[in-house]
Amino acid sequence: MAEGDLFDERSILLTDRVAIVTGAAQGIGRATARLFARCGASMALCDREAGLLAEVAAEIEALGRPVLTAELDVRDPEAVDRFVEAVAARFEHVDVLVNNAGGTFVAPFLDTAPKGEASLVAENFTQVTHFVRRVVPVMRDGGSIVNLTSIEAHQAGPSFGIYAAMKAAVESLSKTLALELGARRIRVNSIAPDAQPSGGEKEARQAMLDQAPEYLPAFLPPLGYFGTPEDSAAAALFLASDLSRFITGTTLHVDGGNRAAGGWHRPVDADAMHDDL
Ligand SMILES: NC(=O)c1ccc[n+]([C@@H]2O[C@H](COP(=O)([O-])OP(=O)(O)OC[C@H]3O[C@@H](n4cnc5c(N)ncnc54)[C@H](O)[C@@H]3O)[C@@H](O)[C@H]2O)c1
Numbered sequence: 001m002a003e004g005d006l007f008d009e010r011s012i013l014l015t016d017r018v019a020i021v022t023g024a025a026q027g028i029g030r031a032t033a034r035l036f037a038r039c040g041a042s043m044a045l046c047d048r049e050a051g052l053l054a055e056v057a058a059e060i061e062a063l064g065r066p067v068l069t070a071e072l073d074v075r076d077p078e079a080v081d082r083f084v085e086a087v088a089a090r091f092e093h094v095d096v097l098v099n100n101a102g103g104t105f106v107a108p109f110l111d112t113a114p115k116g117e118a119s120l121v122a123e124n125f126t127q128v129t130h131f132v133r134r135v136v137p138v139m140r141d142g143g144s145i146v147n148l149t150s151i152e153a154h155q156a157g158p159s160f161g162i163y164a165a166m167k168a169a170v171e172s173l174s175k176t177l178a179l180e181l182g183a184r185r186i187r188v189n190s191i192a193p194d195a196q197p198s199g200g201e202k203e204a205r206q207a208m209l210d211q212a213p214e215y216l217p218a219f220l221p222p223l224g225y226f227g228t229p230e231d232s233a234a235a236a237l238f239l240a241s242d243l244s245r246f247i248t249g250t251t252l253h254v255d256g257g258n259r260a261a262g263g264w265h266r267p268v269d270a271d272a273m274h275d276d277l
Contacts, residue, residue: 011242015040018091019240020084020135022074022127023101025052027198028148031233032098037065039237041096044087046070046080066091074101074127075119084134096240097135099128099170100148103200104163106207117162124166132177142185144240147174148232151194151255158215159208167192171251178249187248189239194255196227218265221256 001008019036023029025047037043037060047053050071060067068090072079087094102124105116112120128147135145149167157164170190177188194217197205208216221227235252238244253259 007243012237013039014096014237014240016042017095017240018042018044018087018093019096019098020044020046020087020094020131021098021100022046022131024056024069025049027200028193028196028229028232028236029098029100030056031229032100032236034059035230035233035237036096036240037063037067039241040065041240042066042091044068044070044083044091044094046072046074046083047101048073074131075122077130080127080130081134084131084138088138094135094139095143096146097131097139097143098146098148098236098240099131101127102148102150102163102167104160104204106159106204106211106213108159108213109161112162120162121166124163125169128170129173136181136186139184139186143187144244145174145177145181145186145188146236146239147171147188147190149174149190149192149251151192151253151259153190153192154253154259159211159213160204174251175249182248187239187244189244189248190251191232191235191239192251192253192255192259193227193232194253194258195221196229196231196254198229218258218261220266221258222261222264222266223256224266225256227254227256 014036019041021029021033024033024045033043033045033056043060053069057067057069068087070083072083147170149171152164153167153171174188174190181188232254235254
């Protein structure tokens with residue numbers, strides 16, 4: 001590095017840092033785990049899909065990077081405690097926590113029973129707070145927490161109101177944590193994804209189409225193409241790396257421009273639409 005420069009081409013790397021990724025078997029979690037490992041991190045991964053998780057672990061081992069996995073439901077606090085203890089025992093500390101696991105079923109608010117609501121709160125909020133509480137004590141100063149929220153943390157979520165509210169709660173908590181953990185130089189940021197087809201995203205989209213709801217989300221983002229889970233993984237790498245050393249309490253919108261678009265959307269056939277006016 002030239003004298004006086006803060007960054008060079010190695011600043012994006014996570015060499016020998018220890019990173020936890022929740023929900024790492026598929027989608028954004030899987031892409032994040034693979035990218036972090038390629039950038040030198042030691043990985044600790046959990047998911048309830050044991051078979052798919054084993055596939056990711058094998059890919060990471062093939063890269064020559066250490067990996068520890070646990071098959072668990074992130075809503076089970078005791079299983080999470082055991083996982084974090086195992087990570088600390090194996091790697092001694094944690095540098096990065098990516099709270100990625102999350103999801104929803106599709107149902108209007110009035111059709112969502114208290115039991116379903118409690119499950120969505122646990123799935124999208126309480127497990128995040130539990131992971132933070134358990135991991136921060138074993139995190140090195142200067143660490144990074146990255147929380148996956150959603151575009152729905154910033155707009156209405158018809159047919160998944162509890163999910164949207166819990167993602168908004170994580171956004172809010174991330175800002176508070178950025179302040180409370182700032183003295184230890186632990187940074188806390190959110191990624192608000194949209195339009196990156198993955199297992200969960202496709203299922204939710206299909207369920208919405210099948211139920212013919214009153215509202216549908218915008219389909220084609222302003223950029224004119226859909227993203228992939230690797231787009232959010234790239235944002236997570238930036239937020240985990242030294243390149244973002246002065247960024248905390250903020251949100252990266254990885255959505256092809258959908259958040260900026262607000263109510264605007266890109267019609268698939270703009271000419272035909274104008275003919276109808
Ligand atoms: N893909 C998108 O465009 C998009 C949009 C908005 C928000 N998100 C958010 O990004 C995150 C990742 O989304 P994705 O699209 O990759 O989802 P996905 O459904 O493709 O993958 C989620 C992974 O997490 C695991 N998981 C979910 N709940 C779990 C639980 N209770 N215990 C253990 N493992 C669990 C699943 O088994 C799966 O492997 C989620 O928090 C989601 O809400 C994604």
